[in-house]
Amino acid sequence: MKKHIPVVEKILSANDRLADENRERLDAAGVFAINLMASPGAGKTSLIERTVPKMIEFMRVAVIDGDIATSLDAERASAAGAIAVQINTGGDCHLDAVMMQHALSQLPLKDIDLLIVENVGNLICPAGFRLGTHKSVLVASTPEGSDKPYKYPGMYCGVDALVINKIDLLPYIEFDMTYFRQGVEILNPGLTTFEVSCRTGEGLERWFDWLRITVGTSDRLHMER
Amino acid sequence: MHELAITQSILEIAVRHAEAAHARQITDLYIVVGELSSMIDDSVQFYWDIVSQNTVAEGAKLHFQRIPAEMCCSNCSHRYALKPDQFACPTCGSTASVLMAGQEFYLAAIEVQPSEEMAT
Numbered sequence: 001m002k003k004h005i006p007v008v009e010k011i012l013s014a015n016d017r018l019a020d021e022n023r024e025r026l027d028a029a030g031v032f033a034i035n036l037m038a039s040p041g042a043g044k045t046s047l048i049e050r051t052v053p054k055m056i057e058f059m060r061v062a063v064i065d066g067d068i069a070t071s072l073d074a075e076r077a078s079a080a081g082a083i084a085v086q087i088n089t090g091g092d093c094h095l096d097a098v099m100m101q102h103a104l105s106q107l108p109l110k111d112i113d114l115l116i117v118e119n120v121g122n123l124i125c126p127a128g129f130r131l132g133t134h135k136s137v138l139v140a141s142t143p144e145g146s147d148k149p150y151k152y153p154g155m156y157c158g159v160d161a162l163v164i165n166k167i168d169l170l171p172y173i174e175f176d177m178t179y180f181r182q183g184v185e186i187l188n189p190g191l192t193t194f195e196v197s198c199r200t201g202e203g204l205e206r207w208f209d210w211l212r213i214t215v216g217t218s219d220r221l222h223m224e225r
Numbered sequence: 226m227h228e229l230a231i232t233q234s235i236l237e238i239a240v241r242h243a244e245a246a247h248a249r250q251i252t253d254l255y256i257v258v259g260e261l262s263s264m265i266d267d268s269v270q271f272y273w274d275i276v277s278q279n280t281v282a283e284g285a286k287l288h289f290q291r292i293p294a295e296m297c298c299s300n301c302s303h304r305y306a307l308k309p310d311q312f313a314c315p316t317c318g319s320t321a322s323v324l325m326a327g328q329e330f331y332l333a334a335i336e337v338q339p340s341e342e343m344a345t
Contacts, residue, residue: 002338003246003248003339004334004336005243005335006334007331007333007334008334012330013238014237096230128330151309153261153307154261154263157328182313183312186313186320189321
């Protein structure tokens with residue numbers, strides 16, 4: 001006779017446990033980490049290129065670059081002044097806590113205040129895999145279209161901040177900001193949102209300020225100790 | 226595509242619970258999948274047949290329970306299904322809604338054949 005055994009265990013619980021360990025490691029070393037997610041071409045690397053030179057005035061910055069292949073993004077982050085580590089996922093569509101753990105082992109964590117993790121360009125899979133970072137930030141871009149929150153609600157639900165990039169293109173494309181932001185508001189009420197252009201620099205000051213304050217108030221800065 | 230890793234994770238959880246119950250064979254797995262979780266049933270089934278080979282779960286049947294994404298309107302408490310063309314509350318038009326369901330992704334239960342000595 002068959003026996004029924006209740007389980008009720010999250011299928012990604014192994015990843016979650018490892019993500020918790022990563023978090024403990026980051027906290028022990030005084031590192032504040034953000035998980036930067038977006039579709040390919042939204043401007044994750046461009047945002048990092050803009051952000052690193054600004055942040056290194058105040059803190060020590062490292063970047064973990066997740067990509068399917070090549071180290072182009074890590075080179076760009078490195079050129080911008082960050083300590084950079086590349087993870088090639090070899091075809092995987094997202095970073096997971098195991099890859100994050102390996103990348104952390106390659107970084108001098110004691111010498112880092114802010115760690116930016118650039119996830120693989122994808123609006124679906126990265127949302128399900130916690131890495132152990134403190135905040136998740138989504139980069140959207142206007143050419144992707146204003147229907148993205150409606151098509152990828154899972155991603156928009158779980159993030160702590162949203163950067164809308166390429167606003168300099170608004171006069172040339174059809175992007176309904178009201179419709180876009182309404183979708184975001186329903187999925188993630190009160191979400192901190194920045195409208196920026198990484199090309200012209202417009203709107204980036206607010207993002208820099210938010211990041212500085214968020215890292216600073218996390219009480220992890222080495223420099224202040 | 227990350228269904229292989231997910232399938233291995235399902236197997237690991239199921240086998241652990243079956244062993245704890247001294248089961249001889251896992252016959253059924255009940256998996257709850259929220260609409261917003263990025264998982265494709267067919268791919269999991271495909272990998273399952275491969276990864277479960279030579280385990281106590283070989284040949285076990287996978288049952289997927291899909292949970293629709295459901296919103297609750299903060300204004301009028303109406304509950305409605307989240308669809309790409311229906312984000313705002315269909316009753317009062319409010320956009321102040323809270324996501325109530327749709328992000329689930331867990332193994333709810335397994336069914337096993339007890340081992341010989343456990344069988345009554």
